Amino acid sequence: xxxxxxxxxxxxxxxxxxxxxxxxxxxxxxxxxxxxxxxxxxxxxxxxxxxxxxxxxxxxxxxxxxxxxxxxxxxxxxxxxxxxxxxxxxxxxxxxxxxxxxxxxxxxxxxxxxxxxxxxxxxxxxxxxxxxxxxxxxxxxxxxxxxxxxxxxxxxxxxxxxxxxxxxxxxxxxxxxxxxxxxxxxxxxxxxxxxxxxxxxxxxxxxxxxxxxxxxxxxxxxxxxxxxxxxxxxxxxxxxxxxxxxxxxxxxxxxxxxxxxxxxxxxxxxxxxxxxxxxxxxxxxxxxxxxxxxxxxxxxxxxxxxxxxxxxxxxxxxxxxxxxxxxxx
Ligand code: ACO
Numbered sequence: 001x002x003x004x005x006x007x008x009x010x011x012x013x014x015x016x017x018x019x020x021x022x023x024x025x026x027x028x029x030x031x032x033x034x035x036x037x038x039x040x041x042x043x044x045x046x047x048x049x050x051x052x053x054x055x056x057x058x059x060x061x062x063x064x065x066x067x068x069x070x071x072x073x074x075x076x077x078x079x080x081x082x083x084x085x086x087x088x089x090x091x092x093x094x095x096x097x098x099x100x101x102x103x104x105x106x107x108x109x110x111x112x113x114x115x116x117x118x119x120x121x122x123x124x125x126x127x128x129x130x131x132x133x134x135x136x137x138x139x140x141x142x143x144x145x146x147x148x149x150x151x152x153x154x155x156x157x158x159x160x161x162x163x164x165x166x167x168x169x170x171x172x173x174x175x176x177x178x179x180x181x182x183x184x185x186x187x188x189x190x191x192x193x194x195x196x197x198x199x200x201x202x203x204x205x206x207x208x209x210x211x212x213x214x215x216x217x218x219x220x221x222x223x224x225x226x227x228x229x230x231x232x233x234x235x236x237x238x239x240x241x242x243x244x245x246x247x248x249x250x251x252x253x254x255x256x257x258x259x260x261x262x263x264x265x266x267x268x269x270x271x272x273x274x275x276x277x278x279x280x281x282x283x284x285x286x287x288x289x290x291x292x293x294x295x296x297x298x299x300x301x302x303x304x305x306x307x308x309x310x311x312x313x314x315x316x317x318x319x320x321x322x323x324x325x326x327x328x329x
Contacts, residue, residue, distance in 0.1 A: 009134040010184030011329060013077025013176035016297035017068035018284065019056040028053075028166060032159065039162045049260025053169030053285030055154040061095040065172035066150035067108035069293070076300075077176035079144065081109040084176070086142035087116040088133055090125030090149045090289035092318070093156060094118060097206055105148065115142075121192070122200070123256050123317025125149055125289030126173070130313070130325050131188040137179050148174040149289035156202050158216035167259070168217070169285030173293025183328060187242035189235050190323035199223040200318040228262050231322040232314050233269040239312065239326040247272060251309040252299065256316050257281035257291040266314070278304070288317065305329055 023031070025041040032039055044050055056065070066089055074081060087109075089102040096104075102116035121128040126149035133145040150172035157165045177184075204215030232255055240247060247270045255263050257280050267277050280295040287294055292313050299305040309329045316322040 007138050007140060008180045008183045008185065009137045009177050010180040010182070011175045011327065012178045013073045013075070013079070014174070014293065014297040014300045015069045015072025015074070015076060016171065016173040016294045017065045017072070018054040018171045018294070019060060019065065020054070021057060022052055022054050024052045025050070025166070032162065032165070035159060037160060037162050039166055044166050047261070048167060049282050050167065050285045051282045054171060056152050056170045060152070062091050062093050062150040062152050062172070063095045063101050063104040063108060065152070065170065066101060066105045066148045066174065069150065069172040069174040070105060070109060070146050070148055073146065073174040073176045077178070079176065081111045083144050084111065084146050085114045086133060086136060086145035087114060088119055088129040088145065088147050090119045090121065090129040091151055092120060092122050092125065092288055093152045101150065121315070121317065121321045122319055123258065123286070123288045123291065124315035124319065124321035124323055125317070126292045127313055127315035127323040127325055128190060128321070130175070130185070131190055131323065133177050134185045134188060137177060143179045145177040146174060147177060148172060149291070149293045151288040151290045153217070153286070153288055156215065156217050163221060164217050164219050167286050169287050171284055171287040171290045171294050173290050173295070173297050175293055175296070185325060185327045186245070187239040187326045188323070189238040189242065191231065191235065192319045192321045194319065196223070196227065196320035199227070199320065225259070225262065227320055228258065228316045229265045229269070232262070232266040232316055235322055235324040236266070236270055236312060236314060239324045243326050245310070245326065249310055250276060250312055252276055252278055252305055252311045253314070254278045254292055254295050254299070254311065255314040257284060257295055258286045258316070
């Protein structure tokens with residue numbers, strides 16, 4: 001590539017990691033019953049499409065899942081950790097208040113020197129991180145980036161609140177991005193509306209050596225549902241317009257895996273058959289910033305997503321934040 005060539009960003013490798021401890025709805029029902037909390041497989045499947053999720057064991061952190069997913073992504077890209085010149089981790093469940101989980105991942109990968117930082121945009125985090133990495137690559141400040149979404153949401157769930165604790169899981173997904181003279185990422189679109197901070201949040205904080213406020217997830221499910229369906233349609237249309245493409249030209253849609261009904265409503269609005277939507281929420285639950293790269297890796301490894309396919313990634317979550325990335329894989 002010479003200096004006159006426009007610089008583009010391509011995904012050249014994907015990887016993911018789920019902790020081995022898998023809980024089916026039936027397992028979770030039993031666990032919650034021991035606390036006097038009543039739920040059922042039928043309720044969870046009908047309202048959310050979730051059948052199972054993975055939870056980490058004590059002592060396993062977001063950086064452990066992130067580093068494992070990153071190694072698989074590096075392997076699939078055919079490159080080594082020291083080829084990477086930028087690491088961004090999207091997470092809302094960092095190992096520590098500081099430093100960034102990205103620094104911890106960098107150390108676990110056995111490299112040092114390149115910039116490493118976290119992006120906090122809850123379930124939109126991966127789309128935000130991908131957009132930042134794409135901009136840095138196109139600006140010439142990075143050539144090969146690791147972008148990771150990693151979460152241990154089981155740590156911030158209230159297992160006495162059946163309305164939220166059945167929805168989430170733990171996991172990580174990663175991509176390796178490389179500068180390229182042919183387009184991969186075609187268009188990006190990011191938004192936030194801070195008026196809705198309160199509908200999905202973990203309001204606690206650390207102060208004076210103590211946790212102040214409630215350090216578990218709070219959600220107004222119906223408000224989230226309504227907002228999510230609206231913004232997933234609008235951001236999809238925006239990136240399609242920016243790239244001069246139509247929804248019919250999409251091979252695959254990978255929305256944030258929050259709830260099957262949100263995925264179905266989004267597909268309906270874009271007039272896409274569900275066969276074009278990658279669905280992992282049934283097996284992973286909602287893994288927040290990890291859900292999109294996890295779903296991407298699953299579909300790449302099972303052979304559905306192939307080189308050249310047109311793929312749209314869509315995030316939505318707390319903040320309220322949302323956004324999309326349209327790319328040729
Ligand atoms: N098991 C059994 N009953 C339950 C459960 C449960 N796990 N959770 C709630 N209920 C009960 C409620 O107590 C309520 O009972 P009541 O009528 O006797 O009061 C009844 O079910 C209906 O509760 P709602 O909250 O109104 O149920 P709703 O149909 O809205 O479904 C849900 C809840 C699934 C959370 C839905 O609002 C939703 O999908 N929201 C989207 C939010 C989402 O996906 N969030 C993920 C994080 S956000 C993100 O990633 C973008």
